[in-house]
Amino acid sequence: KNEVEQSPQNLTAQEGEFITINCSYSVGISALHWLQQHPGGGIVSLFMLSSGKKKHGRLIATINIQEKHSSLHITASHPRDSAVYICAVSSSDKLIFGTGTRLQVFP
């Protein structure tokens, strides 16, 4: 079993829909990261959080330390949000990654 599990693996949405991507982990962590990777592109850090909730524009990330679970929400989704979203946890100076959620948003 992977130490970081994401769901769903693939997600399609119509423009404007509210999107949720989930991440569960099984190890002790100091922080959790959400990353974005566009097709053929580099990897960009969206959020790093260790408790509570963070918001940046249309993106919201939450974490529940007791339940070892995090969610990434995208409000009013847009085709430019189409990308792979990766959850990663910081554990012992290293990151452990989920396998990513591929999101496609259609106009």
Added chain:
Amino acid sequence: DAGITQSPRHKVTETGTPVTLRCHQTENHRYMYWYRQDPGHGLRLIHYSYGVKDTDKGEVSDGYSVSRSKTEDFLLTLESATSSQTSVYFCAISTQDTQYFGPGTRLTVL
């Protein structure tokens, strides 16, 4: 992007040849990492460094070595490339707040 560059960006090589990938940063960050990214596996840690001449292995370190003689450069060497090392390689640095990734190197071993 914390001034991270990788070179080369693309490389095709033959089985059995040595290959060195370079990661360069301009902001004196202490921690640097090498990952590989493969379909179905996500990103996996190869080696990391926590200072000049201080390195440690990750989960997929077999067949790879690293060196860090200067703060700004972290080199990844494939001692004798194999087809299973065909992958996209990412370098990263970490700060207190986030991780920054380089643009990646696409390596093909024929």
